[in-house]
Amino acid sequence: MPHLSLGNPNxxxxxxxxxxxxxxxLSAARKLLDAGKTVTIFEARDRVGGRVLNRKLKNGGVTELGAAFVGPTQDNVLALASELGLAIFKEYNSGTNLAYFGDRRVEFPSASTVPPLDEVTTTEIGTLIFELDSLAATIDVEHPWNHPNATRLDSVTLRDAAxxxxxxNDGRDVFDLAVETIWSAESDQLSYLYALAYIAGAGNETTLGTFERLISVNGGGQxxxxxxxxxxxxxxxxDKLGRDGILFNNTVQSISRQASGKYLIKGSRKSVTASQVIVAMSPPLAGRITYSPPVSAKRAQLMxxxxxxxxxxxxxxxTSPFWRETGFTGQVIDTVGAVRATYDDSxxxxxxxxxxxxxxxxxMKALDNATEAEIQELVGKDYMHYFGQQAADVEEWAIFRWDKEKYSGGGPTALAGVGTFQRYGTALKKADGGIHWAGTEASDYWPGYMNGAIRSGERAADEILRGADLV
Structure with missing residues (x-):
């Protein structure tokens, strides 16, 4: 395999x-290197991984501060894990889940997708999920903006549709909780078309995406x-690519096409000239780069x-997963606490x-300026509320706020409100000359997830290897 090429002052x-x-x-670079291309990777941080980040614990274990789960139909990430010889184990999901509606506590079996409520609420939630899955099945994951009703669907918020x-009230609370656990946004911030495309992407070439797969443990994304x-x-x-060719702590400031037709990629420390460029970033962050000539009007609007x-x-x-002893899974949803959802991360x-x-x-926005001690106190109260006084005996806290990360600006993914996806969505993947777009948001299947990140990188590399513009 050819080595990646280091930048230098010239x-x-x-x-x-x-x-x-x-x-x-990294996935794009690998595919290009395998095809014999020379590649340099720019990275603003001092590490690889972006929104995927491990933290070592004092007890010798590891927790993920970013993306944490994998599931069925996430073929690309599962294949990478297998290739790297990584073991996969099932998320603990045996016993009883909890739901809190204010001070009201509802227990329900982990096999259930949503908590049981009154007959009207249960029927309406079932109807909504059926509607979401049925409409998502009509979406072309490659070109969701071409749907016959795209304009109408993109003019409605997900909340209004639901x-x-x-x-x-209980039904709306449950749905809004589900939306927050998927997108980390309020349901009135999201375009209905965008949400349907996201649901359609929760599958693969042979399996339709469903809302249930996004929110479930067994058979789902968790x-x-x-x-x-x-x-x-x-x-x-x-490690497979070789880290000597990754330019760390080197924020890209501008990408300029030269008279020769090649691109000058100017970093904060080192610059490189390349025939083609792949920008593997979320659209909002990619918008921080200066492009000369400017990218298309659609791409600029999208960013x-x-x-x-x-x-x-x-x-x-x-010291131990004590909640299991009393038959609980560790999974909770809460309409009023600082925490919206929990999982057993043992x-x-x-x-x-x-x-x-x-x-x-x-x-999260309300706590962006809180101290870590304040967050520990708020979350600790929630955990004691859920699991009893034993939850106060915390050996270590691992707290991470992606909103405060300069080179992420939030997470888990970039989102689209009304009036964006249908008008400007084509610019997610359509190349601007020799500038190609990747990042998990630019994936057909599993956008917003690790699987989507890998797929989008490989797709962008394929564009270059085919010498084809994406239409």
Missing amino acids: PLEVDVAVVGAGLSG HSIVTT ESRIEGGTGLLPNGLA RRMFMGSIGKANAIY DDAASYGAILGFIQADR
Whole structure:
């Protein structure tokens, strides 16, 4: 395999420059290197992985501060894990889940997708899920903006569409909780067309995407985890490529086409000249780069209009997963606490216990300026409310706020509100001359997930290898 090429004070010339050393950029670089191309990767951080990040715990374990789960139909990420020899284990999902509606507590079996409520609410939620899945099945994941009703669907918020079917307060609360756990945004921030395309993408070429797959553990996107943490994926891939060709701490400032037709990619420390460029970043972050000549008007609008979700993770580490002893899974949804949803994040051997809580959307924004101690206190109260006084005996906290990350600006993915996806969605993947677009948002299947990141990087590399513009 050819080596990646280091930059130097006098810009080195390579075939392709890749901007971003997350799973998307690394996957693109690998495909290009395998085809004999010379490649340089720019990375603003001092590490690979982007929104995939491990943290070592004091007890010797590992927790994921970013993307954490894998599941059925996520073929690309599962294949990478297999190639790297990483073991996969099932997320703990045996016993009883909890739901809190204010002070009201509802227990329900882990086999159920949503908590049981009154007959009207249960019927309406079932009707809504059927509607979402049925409409998503009519979406072309490659070109969702070409749907016959795209203009109408893109003019409606996901909340308005859902609330036209679900009329009870409990039903609306449950749905809005589900939306926050998927997108880390409020349902009135999202275009209905965008949400339907996202649901359609929760599958593969032979399996239709469904809303249930996005929110479920068994058979869903939260079914499994990787032993040693998902951070092993980008790091293992980077090791295969060779880290000497990744320009760390080198933020791309501008991408300019020269008189020769080649591109000068100017970094904060080093620059490179390349025949083609892959920008493997979320659209909002890609919009921070100066392009000369300017990118298409559609691409410029897309980068301005898409926005990042708001998410934080609060992981409490215990000596053991004590909640299992009383028959609980560790999974909770809550309409009023600082935490919206929790999962059991203990290791596969249960040698220690861990409860992972997601702080999302408006709740995360409200805590962006809080101290870590304040977040620990708020989340700790939630965990004691859910699991009893034993939850106060936290050995270690692992708290991370993606909103405060300069080179992420939020997570888990960039989102589209009304009036964006139908008008400007084609610019997610359509190349601007020799500039190609990747990043998980630019994937057909599993956008917003690690699988989508890998797919989009490989697709962008294929464009270059085929010498074809994406239409």
